[in-house]
Amino acid sequence: MTTSTFHKLRDEIENGIVTGTLAPGSRLDEVQLASRFGVSRTPIREALMQLGAIGLVEIRPRRGAVVVDPGPNRIYEMFEVMAELEGMAGSLAARRYTEEDRAKLLAAHAKCELSATSGDTDAYYYDNEIFHHAIYEASHSGFLFDQCSALHRRLRPYRRLQLRVRNRMKVSYGEHDGIIEAILAGEAEKARGLLRSHIAVQGDRFGDLIASLASSGQNML
């Protein structure tokens, strides 16, 4: 259907940003994008407006749109908030999960185990997303689900960097184990705490983040 042209463009561009194809700081030329996607500037602009509203691109009046470069500090802050929201989701999930949620959580957890033990970081990356979404869903708060999903998505590129750190994947899976246990046992506060520290960029992980940001600079440009 012709109606979703701008919608598809939005997803396409957003994807480019979130995967790092469109590097932070790069200009988003309207005519260039238009010709690339074979459309006129109008739907491109509308897509950029939407991305501007959610903070992925900065729209400077009369000076074009650029991919936002959050900088290490803001990235840290985003993880900080993510940790809190995930903790909240876990806490609610522990109190509200249904039989269906339980099945999904366990299935996602099992898939993570598979990819973690086989050492497939790409697979783990995706299974990890499913796992966390299962928690958001089990919180039975539509709004929290939306907020978590949006922030999770925005943090995608940095989470990917983090998985490069040696052994992070196995440590991550180990943490999942405790999280699942706490949720299924209905221990809300324990689940909150475990999820918080699972997400939070604390201690060594802070240094790891900064280091991977620095070394990925070339890749992203």
Added chain:
Amino acid sequence: MTTSTFHKLRDEIENGIVTGTLAPGSRLDEVQLASRFGVSRTPIREALMQLGAIGLVEIRPRRGAVVVDPGPNRIYEMFEVMAELEGMAGSLAARRYTEEDRAKLLAAHAKCELSATSGDTDAYYYDNEIFHHAIYEASHSGFLFDQCSALHRRLRPYRRLQLRVRNRMKVSYGEHDGIIEAILAGEAEKARGLLRSHIAVQGDRFGDLIASLASSGQNML
């Protein structure tokens, strides 16, 4: 400057939604808005796109934009998340506030006292906003500040309804007192808990919210 036309339009329409002039569920006709603001459809569409991206309006393909009607359940969920984020801001503020933050917090608190004791709900409504923003600021997390401000803004109409409840204003001010004390004493977890329950729609307040939503139905249409 001609550059900020769509920007101004966005704020204008957003304001209409947030103050209740544009009721939940009402259609946003592009040509109508265009003639109202004396512009063409193009900047109107761009403004609507932005509002659509942040969830204030729903853009149904080929079927126009309507003001989102969250419904009681989702409103409750939004307050639930707001409570958590405010709690987080308070907790961070308790640990990070500077001398400047301290002065701002106390000033905002004093203004709230004035309007609360004089019984001026409109004044309290605004002073209350300043007070909460002072907390966000004192958290020294730019991202958290943005998230809190955005959600705070979205909840505006419902907070206004809440203030109509008898004595809510004075109770609210009393709670501020404890919050300020905890923050300035550096008691992070206490500040978190107090702010959480200050925002959360629990107990009687849930019934109050539902009731005011029902009775405000006429006003909003």
Added chain:
DNA sequence: TTCAGATTTCTTGTATACATGACTATTGAC
């Protein structure tokens, strides 16, 4: 009288054209 099909109208989605502000390059003066 009611329901179904078709036509008409209206609104949205996209393209294009035009105007205006920003950036760049060139020229002139110090």
Added chain:
DNA sequence: GTCAATAGTCATGTATACAAGAAATCTGAA
């Protein structure tokens, strides 16, 4: 040689035109 000012180019912002889908109305039959 360097700096500044001006002219020219280019990208953005807005308006308008056109295309196409959705809704509403009208007509006909059961």
